[in-house]
Amino acid sequence: MPIDPIRAFIAADMQAVDEVIRNRLHSEVALIRQVAEYIIGGGGKRLRPMLVILSAGAFGYRGRHHHELAAVVEFIHTATLLHDDVVDESALRRGQPTANSLFGNAASVLVGDFVYSRAFQMMVGVDNMRVLQVLAEATNVIAEGEVLQLMNCRNADIDEQGYLRVIRYKTAKLFEAAARLGAILGGGSRDGEQAIANYGMHLGTAFQLIDDVLDYSADHAVIGKNLGDDLAEGKPTLPLIYAIQNGTPEQAVLVRNAIEHGGLDELAAVLEAIRATGALEYAREQARAESRVACEALDCLQNSKHRDYLLQLADFAVTRGY
Numbered sequence: 001m002p003i004d005p006i007r008a009f010i011a012a013d014m015q016a017v018d019e020v021i022r023n024r025l026h027s028e029v030a031l032i033r034q035v036a037e038y039i040i041g042g043g044g045k046r047l048r049p050m051l052v053i054l055s056a057g058a059f060g061y062r063g064r065h066h067h068e069l070a071a072v073v074e075f076i077h078t079a080t081l082l083h084d085d086v087v088d089e090s091a092l093r094r095g096q097p098t099a100n101s102l103f104g105n106a107a108s109v110l111v112g113d114f115v116y117s118r119a120f121q122m123m124v125g126v127d128n129m130r131v132l133q134v135l136a137e138a139t140n141v142i143a144e145g146e147v148l149q150l151m152n153c154r155n156a157d158i159d160e161q162g163y164l165r166v167i168r169y170k171t172a173k174l175f176e177a178a179a180r181l182g183a184i185l186g187g188g189s190r191d192g193e194q195a196i197a198n199y200g201m202h203l204g205t206a207f208q209l210i211d212d213v214l215d216y217s218a219d220h221a222v223i224g225k226n227l228g229d230d231l232a233e234g235k236p237t238l239p240l241i242y243a244i245q246n247g248t249p250e251q252a253v254l255v256r257n258a259i260e261h262g263g264l265d266e267l268a269a270v271l272e273a274i275r276a277t278g279a280l281e282y283a284r285e286q287a288r289a290e291s292r293v294a295c296e297a298l299d300c301l302q303n304s305k306h307r308d309y310l311l312q313l314a315d316f317a318v319t320r321g322y
Contacts, residue, residue, distance in 0.1 A: 001315035006050065009309055013053045013067065014046065020071040024118055031103070035111040039078055039099050047207070047313070048073045048178045054313065055182020055196050057306035065126050066185055073178045075119035076139060080146070082112035087150065088233050130184050138177035145169025154234035156244065156256040163238055167208040168201065175204025195297045199310065202294035207317045209287035212237035213280050214322070216271060231270060234262040238286065240270075242279040251277065284318070291318045 007014065025036045049070035056066035084090070085098040086105045092098060100108040116139070123135050148166045152158050179200030183193040215230045216239050230237050236259050244252045251273040258270050274280060291314045301307050 001312050001319055003045070003313075003316045003320075006054075006309045006312055006316070009305065010050060010053045010057075013070075014050065016064075016067040017046075017049050017053070017070045017074070020067050021074060024071060024075070024122060027114065031107060032111050032114050035082075035099050035103050035107055036078070036115055038102070039082060040074070042093065042096050046074065047317075048077055048174055050313070051175060051178040051200060051203075051310075052181050054306050054310050055179045055200075056185050057182070058196070058301055058304055058310060059183050059186025059188045059192065061182065061186035063185065065128075066182065068122055068126060069131065069181050069185070070178075072119045072122045072135065073174065073181070075115050075122070076135070076142070077174060079112040079115040079119070080142060082108045082115065084146070087146070088229075090229070092229075128184065131181060134177050134180055134184065138173050141169050141173045145171070145173065149235070152236060154260050154262065155236060156259040158236045158241065160238065160241055163236065163241055164205070168205055171208040172201045172204030175207070176200040179203075191300060195300045199294045199297040199314075202290045202297065203314055203317055206287040206290035206294065206314070209238060209283055209290065210318055210320065212239060213283045213287070215239075216274055217280055228264050228267045228271075231258055231267065232262055232264050234259055238283045239274050239279040242282050243270075243274050243277045246279070247273050247277045287318045291315065 021040055025033065025040065027033050027036075052066055052070040052073055081093065082099055085093060086100045086108050090098050091101045098108075099111070103111075119135075123132050145166055145168075149170055152162065152166060176197050177200070180193055180197040182188075183196045188196070212230065215228065215237065231240070240255050240259060243255045247255065254266060254269055255273055258266050294314045295311050298307055298310055
């Protein structure tokens with residue numbers, strides 16, 4: 001399912017979100033403007049702000065705060081990217097040099113702090129304590145997820161549940177918050193708010209599962225990063241975990257050593273082990289299962305074009321090749 005029809009449906013709203021982003025990135029400090037505009041302008045799918053817009057529409061919201069909050073969610077995501085690339089020592093994102101490789105680690109960390117703090121300034125402007133609670137909790141959980149991932153690096157003993165905990169904290173939590181914000185703005189019932197939040201959580205989990213599949217199967221020119229980057233960083237993602245648990249003893253030792261020592265010396269052999277064990281298809285099926293649960297969560301919402309496109313977004317998350 002292509003994403004273009006969804007983008008066309010909310011094009012005017014996303015243009016308004018882009019305007020908010022440009023205005024709110026302004027700083028008298030030139031380096032802040034330079035780094036922030038580089039990372040924001042570097043492309044990306046903008047799924048999280050799209051989720052705020054679609055959710056708000058599904059709950060009948062007709063104001064303008066959803067544009068502000070969509071920008072807030074994108075700023076929180078941007079700040080995590082700036083910090084992630086420093087922690088991971090990444091050199092490439094979305095096919096372009098990372099901010100830290102261009103401007104240095106110190107600038108990336110400090111501008112990430114600026115983007116975080118600007119997001120909280122914007123939250124306050126919405127003047128809704130529930131919004132503040134949701135976004136403050138999400139930001140805290142994301143930080144916990146980042147630390148969990150750091151602790152699990154080079155740990156070949158992590159199981160599937162441990163891996164899922166990391167991605168639900170690190171990735172899915174912001175999807176969940178973005179979806180929940182729309183329900184809050186639209187005055188949704190408690191059940192409706194929880195349903196759309198569940199949708200967001202399962203959507204975000206599916207999205208990250210496919211990201212981890214693409215790290216071992218996609219064209220690096222298409223996904224905008226190098227094949228095997230996760231392995232180089234010693235990240236035990238689901239394809240690797242499955243290969244260890246279901247491969248031959250030799251394959252298990254190979255993949256375990258690759259996780260524990262990082263590096264890409266054995267990348268070709270690891271890729272073969274992943275393919276031979278069916279690890280990629282297993283991870284894709286887990287993503288599809290998450291997507292199905294996400295769609296089921298929308299059953300309690302009234303029929304609308306916004307709900308239809310939320311369903312399409314769940315399909316895109318698991319069928320995409322980038």
